[in-house]
Amino acid sequence: MYERSFQEALRKSDSVLGNYEPLERVLTVDDFDTGQHGWAPLFPDYDGWEDYEGRYPHVEPLKEILEGTQQGSVADRVDRRAPIGPRAIPQLSTLPMWDVGTYGSWNNYALKIPTLPRAGHQGVALKRFTTPWFRKFRIETYFTYAAEPSDYRLGETDINSITVACDVMDPHRVAESGRQPRRWWPAVRYRNAENGELVQKWQAMYRGSEGVFDGPWDDIDGGKQQLGFNRAPTKFQWHYLRFTFDLERYEYVDFNCYGKELDVAGRRHVFDPPLVGWRASTDKAHGLIATGFAVRTNSDKRCFLYLDSVVISASEE
16 A cells, blocks of 8 residues: 555656556656666667577577668668668657747657668567566657658558567466466557548457468457647657556456547457567566557658657556
């Protein structure tokens, strides 16, 4: 009871937390006015320049990663020797614009997640946790999104989707209880547009997948939602988002965007198709919750997802 009272008092007194509804244990309050807080791009698993004795067998040599960067196949993985050009690297931004100079985030700075100017490319920002708590996990943010306004067009259909996804691996205590530790990807995404037409529908990842942000995706019942995009290419509207899931039950708890409760409660993640081999392993990453946000572009134009702040919390209840 004392801990709950303390957390409630903290939430009311904090200028950022006051805008959120965290669970009992607040893990991080990332106000990007004070820095990037560990949000990083999506990098592959790599180890060393060449193979060497004792090298971990399931990761790629660094040399192969750099070669892929130079060939353009993994252009968001930065090699300093690669040609200068756009990068899909998360960074702090004051939302500079050609018509108003600096727009500014909802408060001041935002975390900007950009894509490359290449149709189908997805920009990603991740923050990796190792949490000993093993029930509810909640992600909250205020976000907005936009297409690059360089052609002076609204760009609403240039944005393919925005995604909230986690790469979750069961902690040691699962194995100690006699249960096989598992890896899964709780995720929701806003399918904004496809083939030049607005879709504006929320989807969820209820089944096994090939990657953290790759689906398969199922439409959420009643998931049609028109988010505010405004009527000029350099105007923004900020939206609240809350996503909660149960680590022990592999189950979705709630999902709210822009005041709308989406129907995901009680939906369990189904391990079908099941992950096998290295992809199913939790080796060296027990208890990992890699929390991520992503934006994908439909065109050869950069698109951006902006996060004003992020609050992540957990509960054993």
